[in-house]
Amino acid sequence: MIARDLERLVPQISGRTTADLEIRFRKLREMRLLPVGGRGRHAPDLDAEHVATILLAVAGARKATEAAYAAMHFARLREGGREDGALLPEALAEMLASAQCAADVQQIVLCKSYLLAVIHSSALRVFALPDIGRDMPGIVDQTVIGGDLVRRLAAHLAGA
Numbered sequence: 001m002i003a004r005d006l007e008r009l010v011p012q013i014s015g016r017t018t019a020d021l022e023i024r025f026r027k028l029r030e031m032r033l034l035p036v037g038g039r040g041r042h043a044p045d046l047d048a049e050h051v052a053t054i055l056l057a058v059a060g061a062r063k064a065t066e067a068a069y070a071a072m073h074f075a076r077l078r079e080g081g082r083e084d085g086a087l088l089p090e091a092l093a094e095m096l097a098s099a100q101c102a103a104d105v106q107q108i109v110l111c112k113s114y115l116l117a118v119i120h121s122s123a124l125r126v127f128a129l130p131d132i133g134r135d136m137p138g139i140v141d142q143t144v145i146g147g148d149l150v151r152r153l154a155a156h157l158a159g160a
Helices: 003-014 018-030 048-060 064-074 088-096 099-103 147-157
Strands: 107-111 116-120 125-128 142-146
Touching: 018 048, 018 064, 048 064, 048 088, 048 107, 048 142, 048 147, 088 099, 088 116, 088 125, 088 147, 099 147, 142 147
Parallel strands: none
Antiparallel strands: 107 116, 107 142, 116 125
């Protein structure tokens, strides 16, 4: 799968416009979070890690121009908030690389006001920054990524 394929798929399942996604993808490439290369059939392929970064950029930022920074901020989250916990992008990539893992995902919640992520599946997985207080603010700004979106992305990565 190349970035253009994903740019065509994501508006159908995310509600984002093509123009919005083009800006987000450009910002990700500028920050070297996505591969840079040729165009068309010479464009570099995206792997599960790249698609995980795109998910964080699309869901983690309100403004398209802030997408790369949102992806970088969410990329620092560790499972259980522990120093040795798995990083959020690694967990997302693992799910996207396996249709079986993707099938288990009900939803992913990204909380922007508290920088927290929760993956709802058969096992609840919470990702936070290490050594941060646990008081939640009264009003939270969060985005929910549906399990169907995760399954469709995993299927496209698998070439189905």
